[in-house]
Amino acid sequence: MTNLANINEQGHLTIGGIDSVTLAKKYGTPLFVYDVEKIRNNAKAFVDTFAAHNIKAQVAYASKAFSSVAMVQVAKQEKLSLDVVSEGELYTALKAGFPVDKIHLHGNNKSLNELEMAVNEQIGCIVIDNFYEIDLLATVLEEKQAEMNVLIRVTPGIEAHTHDYILTGNEDSKFGFDLANGQAAEAVQKIAAIDSIHLKGIHCHIGSQIFETDGFVMAVDRLFKTLAEWKEQYQFTAEVVNLGGGFGIRYTSEDDPLPLEQYVQTLIKEVAKQVKEYDLAFPEIWIEPGRAIVGDTATTLYTVGSTKNIPNVRKYVAVDGGMTDNLRPALYQAKYEALLANKADQEMNEKVSIAGKCCESGDMLIWDIDLPEVKANDILAVFSTGAYGYSMSSHYNRFPKAAVVFVENGEDKLVIKRETYEDVIQNDLSYEEE
C-alpha cells in the first residue's frame, strides 16, 4: 500500500508534491485533497485512446461522482462531455460555464422542472428512461415550440459482477426500458411518432466498479443485435451508442483494474465487430466514466481523536469524519486503504479499526488496518476517496460538510469551502413567537 504513497524527508505523506500534514493544518479536517494532474491523466486516457483509433466519441464525465464548479471546469478543460442527473448537477455545470451542447441529462424520474431547464438551456441530449418521461418531454417541447435530441436508455439484462446496489443493467432494475420484454422497441416507436424528439441512439449502463470486460462486451453485442432489429423493423439507424460508465478502479490491494485504455480498446474492437456482422453504420461511441475519472485522485485527511481498546477484541480509533463524508463503507461494505500522514515512514505494527464520529455502530471507515502506533491528533489519510465521497456526503448529526482542495503544479487551492454551523442551520426557521 505504501508504494502508492509519496513521502517527504519529514516522513509525511505528500499529495501532488505538497505536504499533507501542512494541508490538514491550513484547511482543517476532514479534508478532501484532489491531485488534479491525476484527474487530467485519467480523462486523457479515455479521450486519447478514442482519438488514436480515429473514433468519433464523447467521453462524458459522470458528474454524480463528484460535482463542483471547479471539477466541472477541469472536465471542460480536458474536453470531456458531462453527464448530469439532476437540476442541481445541471445548475452546477451551467455556473461552471460548461458548453451546453456537451451536457447529457439522465435520471429515472426527471421532473417537469428538470426537463424544462434542459430544454430552455438547449443541452446536447436527454437520455430518456421511461414512458412517463416521453409524454412529459413532448408536452414541454410543444409548449416551448422547441426540439430535443435524445438517446433511449435500455436495460440489456446483464448481471455484471459488482455489489447489488450498484448493478443497473439487469432486467429487474429501476432504470431504462427493458430489451427482452419489448418495452424498448415500444418506446422507439412512440418516440418516432413525435416530431419534436429526435432519437439519436441508444444507451446502456451495466453497473459500477466493474473489472472484467465480459459484461461490457456482452452489452455491446446485445445493443447491436437490437439495432439490427430496429433497422429492419423501424428503419432506425443509431448515430450514437452510449455504453455508460462503470469502469473499476483500485481501492485496495484486492482490486486489480485494467488500464483505462484497455476498456476503451475492448469497446472499440467489439463495436467494430458488431457493425461488420450486422452491416450497420459505425456510430459515435459515447461513454460516461465517473469513478474512473476521479476515484483514485483524492485522499481524505482526518484528525484522530479518541481510541478505545477492547483487549483481545479490537482497538477502535475514531476520526473527525465518517459516513457523513464517506458513505460507501456503510452502504456497500466498501474497503479502503489508509496511512498516518504524519508517520508515513514508520513501521505499521498495530492493527486497528477506524471509526467515524456519527452516532451509528455501522459508521466504520476501515476494519482491521495496520498502522504505526496511533495517537490523538495524528492525521489519517484515506486513499481513493475521489468518487462518491463528497458527492454523497450528508449533514447527519448536523456535521458541516468537509472542505475540498485541489493541488496541481505544487500549489493548493480551496475549491469547496468547509461549511460553518451557520451554513448547516441556514434553512431552519424558528417555531417560537418572535
Ligand SMILES: Cc1ncc(COP(=O)(O)O)c(C=O)c1O
Ligand atoms: C447512467 C450512468 N452513467 C454513468 C455512471 C457512472 O458510473 P461510474 O462512476 O461507475 O463510472 C452511472 C453510475 O453508476 C450511471 O448510472
Ligand SMILES: N[C@@H](CCCC[NH3+])C(=O)O
Ligand atoms: N454511488 C455508488 C455508485 C453508484 C453510481 C451511480 N449510478 C458508489 O459509490 O459506488
